[in-house]
Amino acid sequence: MPAPRERPKQIRGEQLVSKIFEATLAELARVDFESLSMETVAERAGVNKSTLYRRWPTKLDLVRATLDDVTDVRIIVPDHGNLRADLMGFLRSVRDFCLSPEMQGIMRLMFGGRAHPDLAAVIDSIGDRKDADSRKIVERAIARGELPRGVDGAMFLDAMAGAVMNSIFFMNQSFDDAKLERLIEMVLVGAQNGGGSIARPVARAKRTAARTR
CATH class of the missing domain: 1.10.10.60 (Homeodomain-like)
Structure with missing residues (x-):
């Protein structure tokens, strides 16, 4: 048997x-x-x-x-106690995620989901939550004095993550670690010198108004 x-x-x-x-x-x-x-x-x-x-x-x-x-x-939001290290870890995860098979389905949802209001609301809520989570990198950097107060955290991160996504999805180009380091340096130096600050346009407008009186 x-x-x-x-x-x-x-x-x-x-x-x-x-x-x-x-x-x-x-x-x-x-x-x-x-x-x-x-x-x-x-x-x-x-x-x-x-x-x-x-x-x-x-x-x-x-x-x-x-x-x-x-x-x-x-999508990893690291906390190494150092802004450059945190940005490198975050952007590496963004890059690797963009190159993953999972991203194919997510991109389909992002571009096609707007026809379905309930699905669009889900995509937006998840995006908002992840954006808020990643902005902790900027908040910690401000607290450590690595970034000036008033820096637009959302724009700061979007400038880098958006550059990575654009290169991979629309330019069909790679984004190795050396290129990530150059991107971080370019955006970080601009932010550290007041570029993209939320407060800066207001202050400039006040100075311009004072000169025209």
Whole structure:
């Protein structure tokens, strides 16, 4: 009599959730949000669709959880006690994320999700949360005296992260560490000398008004 076959070991907990998120991103790289189906995600992940519905009642809930997870894991906001080191760690994670297969699905959502108000709201809320998290790099630098008070933290980080994304997505060019260092130096020197300061245009306007009296 042949020995009974062992049942495949069931995946549970965090490993199961990670596998479902991977399947969701893979599907989003293949189809748009409108065509995304919970059944196909479940099949790709090798789980019953009831498993998905118990945790995420709708595909919007599933996409929100997936985006929350992938941005938290892949976009790093380091705290080395040094601004340059923090910026290098942050921008490396942005670069590597842009080059990852997961980004294909996320880019599809970002460009196509505006047709769906609920999805657009999810994308915006996750972006706002991650932006607020990354601005801690600037806040800590100001507290240490590495950046002047009044620097526009959002613009400061966007100038660098945007340059990396533009180079990779639209120029199809690489962005190695040496180029990251040059980018950091250029933006940082400008910010340290008052460039892009929120307070600076106001002060300049007051001086101009005083001279015209």
